[in-house]
Structures are given as structure tokens and as C-alpha cells.
Amino acid sequence: MTSQTTPVASGTRCPPWSRPGDAILLLTRGATLRPCVPVALVVGCVLSAINEGARIAIGHAEWTTWVQVGLNFVVPFLPAAPPWRWPA
Secondary structure, eight states: OOOOOEEOTTSOEEOOOSSHHHHHHHHHHTTTHHHHHHHHHHHHHHHHHHHTHHHHHTTOOOHHHHHHHHHHTTGGGGGGSOGGGSOO
């Protein structure tokens, strides 16, 4: 298998990977994490404001609400390496 890199909007290149384990290593070493964190912060705040904002504003937020808020910050990481796009 030849090593290929994928261009991204910033002009840098994403490191190649061929197995899901490689993708996890890239995430844990920061290759994926650093560019995703700013996006996760913005998207998480927007989703939380849209989905749970009213409940939080009126004071009816329970622990499940805060779990949902936390999951909103995970959403940007999901399309980074969807399983249906993993190389064979």
C-alpha cells in the first residue's frame, strides 16, 4: 500500500492511516485533536444553546441535560473518521 496524505483547508496535510487503530492513534497523539478542538467548542456551544438552552435558562436542567450538553461537544469528532470510510 502506498502512503497518501489528504489535503485540508489550512493547507497542511492529514497524516495517512489505514486501520481504525491508526486513526485512534492520530487522535490521541493530537494530529486530529488539535484541529478539532476549536470546531468542537463552537459547534458544542451552538448545539447546546439550540437544544438545551431554554431548559438551562429557566432552571430546569437536570443531570441528563448536562450529559446532553457534553455530548454536543463530541459531535464534531464523529465525521473525522466514520467507519464506512475506513480503508479496507
